Amino acid sequence: MKHITEYRDPALARNLVDRIRECAGQTGGASIMEVCGTHTVALFRFGIKQALEGAVRLISGPGCPVCVTPLSLIDKCCLLAARQDVIIATFGDMIRVPGNRSSLQKELASGRDIRVITSPMQALAIARSEPEKRVVLVSVGFETTTPMIAYTLLSACDERVNNLFVICANKLVPPVLKALIQDKDLALDGFLCPGHVSAAIGARAYNEIAHAAGIPCVISGFEPLDMLGGIYELLSLKRNGEAKVVNAYSRVVTAGGNTKAMEVMRKVFEPCEALWRGIGSVPQSGLRLRAEFTHFDIDRHIQLEVVETEDISGCICGEILKGKREPVDCPCFGDSCTPEHPLGACMVSSEGACRAWHRYNT
Amino acid sequence: MTIDNEEEVITLGHGAGGVLTGKLVRDIFLNQFNNQVLSRLGDAALLDIDAHRMAFTTDSFVISPLFFKGGDIGRLSVCGTVNDLAVMGAEPLFIAAGFIIGEGFSLRKLEAIAQSMRAAADEAGVAIVTGDTKVVRSQDIDELFITTSGIGRLDTAKGLSARPVTPGDTIIISGTVGEHGMSIFIEREAIALAHAITSDVAPLNGMIRAVLEGGCEVRCMRDPTRGGVATALNELAEEKGVDLLIRQEHIPVSEEVAACCEILGFDPLYIANEGKALFVIDPEDAQKAIAILRKHPYGKEAQVIGSVLEGKGHKVFLETFSGAHRQLEELTEDQLPRIC
Structure with a gap:
């Protein structure tokens, strides 16, 4: 069984961190959305979010199936x-x-x-x-x-x-990404696209987003070198002014x-x-x-009366899922909303943005 | 009464060994039973009886499946209690065993479990000297639960170091992490993974004795069972009033456990071990301890994983593969497999 330790090499990881920082310095930083909840957790777990702080803003996207369920x-x-x-x-x-x-x-x-x-x-x-x-x-x-x-x-x-x-x-991933980029408040430099979903839908599924909306899409796996490589790729695309789809997880994902x-x-x-x-x-x-x-x-078969309700008051899950605000901006975060007593879905799911922030906050 | 919400009930999270379990123990049990011995909340109670210092502990085993790769509930029930005593620096001596059995349970299985308890006791050099049996209706328990209690003697001549945990001390783990919990999870959930993961359940008193008799200045030990290495280290930082730093790249994880963790979305640092010990040791003795551990069958993959830091934050930090540090929190609730 391989394919794990090779992608966790500390020396290569630190080298990539340096190169990303250098590249971010040239481009004036970058805002990247990691679409997938598994990425959110892995970015924290392997310390990548922390290592790139100040250089790359990583925004957690809507890719946790639990969080987006009404x-x-x-x-x-x-x-x-x-x-x-x-x-x-x-x-x-x-x-x-x-x-x-x-x-x-x-x-x-x-x-x-x-x-x-x-x-x-x-x-x-x-x-x-x-x-x-x-x-x-x-x-x-x-x-x-x-x-x-x-x-x-x-x-x-x-x-x-x-x-x-x-x-x-x-739910389907590409349509919600298309909806997100319509939002003018969300100035994104690129999507770090989900490895698992991409294995199913294929790299071509992002063509429309990259070409029509001009947002680079890089498909990445979940190991430290996969994610660092993907982020580096997105920064290089930004530096060169290219909006295209790059498959940086080709050991799993195909075009089709x-x-x-x-x-x-x-x-x-x-x-x-x-x-x-x-x-x-x-x-x-x-x-x-x-x-x-x-x-x-x-x-x-069974008729049930259920009222569609608004989210819990005070909780800003919606803004977080759209990447507009961060968990620490929420008045409930860590106070009335904790992993033991979650209010919003982002705190409930192990792959929710709030849960990951709470768990890995240093 | 300290519980003001009448509707609050026990959930499985209260038994997972993490934050909720800690809160339950403090709010209800410690609050009611409070005394100097209990309030230390160690793996075992330390008792001074006449001129002798003794360690006393108890543990209940409700595992499903009863038989798994590498062991069964019988071996687990003896090893769990032996290890709780051994990590307090005690030599385990006697074990009591209580059985709660569901009506209809196979006598042959019960005999196999008792056999396995005897084998584990023989290996650990302890005797099972008293016990109790209760049978309940099959709708209450479908199989069986075992509770073991154990008593051991602390020998100051080859015991723990008199010096407390100090910044600069080295942290050692006796082998690869996550095998027990992952093996049980795969078998219980009948996940069709062609796995070679065997529970690490083992009595550790022989290995621990070898380290102590080898003259290593061991400040303290822990067995990272429920809640895994992350939770055990957090409890240690809290109890000793220090910060700890461990390095992701030095934590031994087998390829099989690492791969299954990636598939299920688990972190091996939060998965239970039943045959591993954490040592906090004088840095000058670290290499000697590693050499002794690696000679022992249960310590072949022993590694230095970190050190004690200056600071009283009671926090555990992890240096990640990318070089950044992050806090390693204790377990809040049992890990659940992710959807995709």
């Missing part, structure tokens, strides 16, 4: 969990997110049947072994996760399992992406307008089940 979805899940005939299957990250009244973790502590899964196929296995129950898979995530959910639903069709359902809030995965995703889901927590409604940025798969939609 509160009403949590409320819906909690109401569903209260029913005797329902088993909720969810990724671990979702269980701590507070809704308006409760969270899945609190529902779990009070004895509801909520199963933490690591693969959507586990939800299908639960449905198979508990045929008298309705198993509801909390379907969130980007182009990385959605194909696996789509495959699970196709498998359920093949196996004629009819007690598996989804509550669906899946994982066509099979995208095909499976498109077979089951189609794009729709979607609500991003804190950001608002973005056209064509969400996914809904295609007509022939809507029987999986739990909304069709």
